[in-house]
Amino acid sequence: MAYDLEEQEQLATLKATWKQYGNLITWVLIIALAAYAGWMQWNNYQTNQAGQASQLYEELQKSVTAKDAAKIQRAVGDLKEKFPATSYASMAALVSAKTSFDANDLKSAKSQLQWVIDSGRGDEYKALAKIRLAGILLDEKLFDEALKQLSGEFPAELQADVADRKGDIFVAQAKLDDARKSYQVALDKATEKNSVKQLIQIKLDAIGGSVESVSK
Structure with a gap:
């Protein structure tokens, strides 16, 4: 196919541009695609983590209803260890703290609340933990x-x-x-x-x- 002079000049310019910037453009595209793939993988991972944590939290609620202290502690421990970045871990620690408080185990209750304050996710959960911990310290006259x-x-x-x-x-x-x-x-x-x-x-x-x- 024959090209006129103007088209030949455009092709020459394109070839020169690609020769100068082709590698850079290729790397930019690779980086962009890698970033997108990483973002999708992270989203899938987060969704999977949340799903598993949700199932564990449901088991925790059943254990609370059944007043099974051993299963409560096991579920809370699993959530804190395996899914600390999810809100379910913070909620579980708050539930465990209340269960311990009701059983007059103030040491355990304080430990669970302190975990939420130090390692939990979500400002509201941290705030609730501080308010409840302050209540226990009030009972202990640690004003x-x-x-x-x-x-x-x-x-x-x-x-x-x-x-x-x-x-x-x-x-x-x-x-x-x-x-x-x-x-x-x-x-x-x-x-x-x-x-x-x-x-x-x-x-x-x-x-x-x-x-x-x-x-x-």
């Missing part, structure tokens, strides 16, 4: 340690619970002004759907109401 757990930033939906727990600690320390302030913050941040809002109001009234009402 400073309890308050330390409640320092820093918390998700907006849990800030009422944090303030409420702080109020409980201040009451235990007989710091009623601080307790009133914390309970009032809890009330201000609690939504109408918050099931503990009425209880917070009862606790605030029991220590004399808000700071403003006491000063009047």
